[in-house]
Amino acid sequence: MNPTGANWRAAHAPETGWTNVTLPDVWTRRWPGYNGVVWYRLTWREPANPQPRGLLLEYLNMAGAVYLNDVLILRDNSLVEPLTRAWNTPRYGVLDAPALRPGVNTMLVRVSGLAAYSPGLGPIVLGAPDTVHERYEREQWVRRDLQLFSLAITLTLGILVLMLWLYRRNETAYGWFSVMSLTWWLYAVNQVVTRPWPFATNDAWEIFVSIAFLAYCGSFTMYVLRFCGRRMPRTEALLWTTFGAGAIWLIVMPHDRIETSRALWAIVPGVTYLASCVLLFILTWQERRLEQRIVSMCALTFVIAGTHDFLVYFGVLASNVYYTTQTSQVLMIGMAIVLAKRFAENSRRIAQFNDELRVGIDNAREELAHTLNRQHELEVVNARLAERLDLAHDLHDGLGGALVSSIAAIEHAPHTLPPARFLGLLKEMRDELRFVIDAAATHQQGELALAEQIAPLRHRISVLFETQNIECIWRLDGITQCVLSAAQSLELLRILQEALTNVLKHARATRVIVELRHDDGQITLRVEDNGVGFDTNGVRINADTPGGGHLHGTGLNSMHRRAQRLGGSLALRRENNATVVMVQIDHR
Missing domain, CATH: 3.30.565.10 (Histidine kinase-like ATPase, C-terminal domain)
Structure with missing residues (x-):
């Protein structure tokens, strides 16, 4: 790999200054705070009659272009700010003549990245087209398709439960579930968007995503409390005051401190989220109600995925795959099933109450008629x-x-x-x-x-x-x-x-x-x-x-x-x- 400094529009790789690296690579481990363009070079030899090869780039962060033997074969739309957000997009192509040559072949990958967002290059796979394509489909399923599926479920459930809450305003758990679903959707959409619209820079987009995460963790805590029939006014006020201060902090921080600020305000709501899950476990197992235990088990799945993603986010695990958005549907569906069950029970109780009320009204009408007859006789x-x-x-x-x-x-x-x-x-x-x-x-x-x-x-x-x-x-x-x-x-x-x-x-x-x-x-x-x-x-x-x-x-x-x-x-x-x-x- 070789950095080219702040020359965001560099069209050619440098001749000297190359360093050997192992993919996947995050260049801030080597050059902290570096924003700009880095070139990655991969060479290999082909026989006299080269056969078509499948090429897979699992990801690059954030935007890039791929050259094979000085021929452009892949390129993102924007290589300067606002950068194309290609960090979770796998790339696949078939290399063949005349781009693929007998003997030494050189692939150059130009990556434009920002230090605050783990810039670098993921694994590159060359091999038989069918084999590489199968791996590409798996990556596409994990990184894109499953994410879109999860987002669709989250948005649908959020809107559905919001409609239920509008009809039953006293059921505040429904309201917080809908807020939780919609704020999670705003956070998780980061996995699939390829540009920072409607913001002009990736910094603004990432701040927006971090604030959405704050709102999600806060509304999740409120949902847990209301779902378990609890109210903690002072704790709730402290929670929202802290998260509000965090949102303001993220907005006013300069660019050179965004990375540290985002890390801090990922830890605080993350810890709050885990504490809310623990509280959910304690309260649901104390209540000994099946529906609450179902939610706690679904939350446990989400906690495991969240722990993995935290380790990835802070670089403890050498991975670029986040599983919370994929497992969130388990939690959302579990919660939605429980809320639907609760709604059905309430509707059944209302219907039963209406039947009892109707019987009571009939009895009262009969008693009133009898009383009126008696009154008429007395009159x-x-x-x-x-x-x-x-x-x-x-x-x-x-x-x-x-x-x-x-x-x-x-x-x-x-x-x-x-x-x-x-x-x-x-x-x-x-x-x-x-x-x-x-x-x-x-x-x-x-x-x-x-x-x-x-x-x-x-x-x-x-x-x-x-x-x-x-x-x-x-x-x-x-x-x-x-x-x-x-x-x-x-x-x-x-x-x-x-x-x-x-x-x-x-x-x-x-x-x-x-x-x-x-x-x-x-x-x-x-x-x-x-x-x-x-x-x-x-x-x-x-x-x-x-x-x-x-x-x-x-x-x-x-x-x-x-x-x-x-x-x-x-x-x-x-x-x-x-x-x-x-x-x-x-x-x-």
């Missing part, structure tokens, strides 16, 4: 009870009042009551009973003016009070414009009827004033009598009935409930030696 019973209670109140307030007034009329003139008057009392009770029945039958149907509703009651009450020598004064204002439903009118009339019946039974009054006004949506009913009054407990003073006349009995309670149903209020008070019953209703 029907309550409605019937309410109707009976309303009917009882109407009978008490209406027919009861009519009976009381008729009894009072008969008691005051038992012998002088003419038959026509007695018949009139019976007709009034009949009319009152009919009023109660009609009101119950037409409850909440239609609307009538309050004046129309109160007229029959006013007539009956006036006649009754006249027979009892009680002056009854009516003051009606604005009720012709007040329109109420049948139910509302009935409630108000029953309050009035109960108040007047109470005056007739207990008050000993000689005068009653009834005021009913409708003004600006406000209905006011006021019944005032000059009777005996009542005490604070609502008991009439000096009433004739045993125990006194109770306003707070059935009648008063009925009046309160009716006022509340109308959305109003009822009040009892004494004003100027008079008893006042006041009802106010908002009818806007």
Whole structure:
């Protein structure tokens, strides 16, 4: 071999200065830090009638050209920076006449390389074309085809698991697996690319590859933790802080320190990766779960290949073949199978949960239907009870009042009551009973003016009070414009009827004033009598009935409930030696 210095465009080999070497050769072991062109010369003798020979160059690093007896037979596209990245590309050709001569034949291999990336020349094989071609196919399979196959699997699995993670964001192990797969793909593509695009130099490309390796090791550690159900916030923060600092370090380092920096930031993530594998082994064998042990065994294969590649990278092993990209598919497929199994189990659990939920919903629907039926039955019973209670109140307030007034009329003139008057009392009770029945039958149907509703009651009450020598004064204002439903009118009339019946039974009054006004949506009913009054407990003073006349009995309670149903209020008070019953209703 013979270096030509920094003359990157040297087209001819030097005449002197040759040194004997053994292939494969890395020239930085002899000339550290040397960047440029090195020529390798190989000579051999051929018989008078040379036979075709197969030629195999396993690799050269990084770019080169091959001359046989000063005839160019192989050449890379770019022999100056950005150099063609031919370091993992085997070359094969058949040597024949006229390039192959009888006697001494000389092969010159021009190699352009950079000191930071193990520049040199790999093994050269000459022999029978068929035999050499078989070896070439093996090298092509190991160095190119298997790499492409592994990259395709890695990229496919990464994208597939990424799609799964997008649907299941809470499964963070899927997310880190996809990041791990994609960053490994960016790192491993270095095995097959032949130019540093999109970067302008190989230095920039190698820095990019080193940063991808940092990202891969970090995401692998995160995957291991999440896969095993662990979270270590401080350790994770330290991990990414360290790797981020490493990426910045690689970017800002000058060219003459790139080799040392890349070596350092290959060791740090490499050790982290191995530590993550050890952690994976420990956690998976502690958990005693088959799926986790499968992943740990796949990782063991990758660890063995990674150890080999580290020894190659640092020159401990005399080889140029890296096996991590080839065995990565074992780890990726193993992890993907486990994640797919986990995804299938989760989907099965979800389907089972949906079935259980559907059964639960059906049961709940049946229970709800049963409850609603029971509630409907109770509502029907309550409605019937309410109707009976309303009917009882109407009978008490209406027919009861009519009976009381008729009894009072008969008691005051038992012998002088003419038959026509007695018949009139019976007709009034009949009319009152009919009023109660009609009101119950037409409850909440239609609307009538309050004046129309109160007229029959006013007539009956006036006649009754006249027979009892009680002056009854009516003051009606604005009720012709007040329109109420049948139910509302009935409630108000029953309050009035109960108040007047109470005056007739207990008050000993000689005068009653009834005021009913409708003004600006406000209905006011006021019944005032000059009777005996009542005490604070609502008991009439000096009433004739045993125990006194109770306003707070059935009648008063009925009046309160009716006022509340109308959305109003009822009040009892004494004003100027008079008893006042006041009802106010908002009818806007």
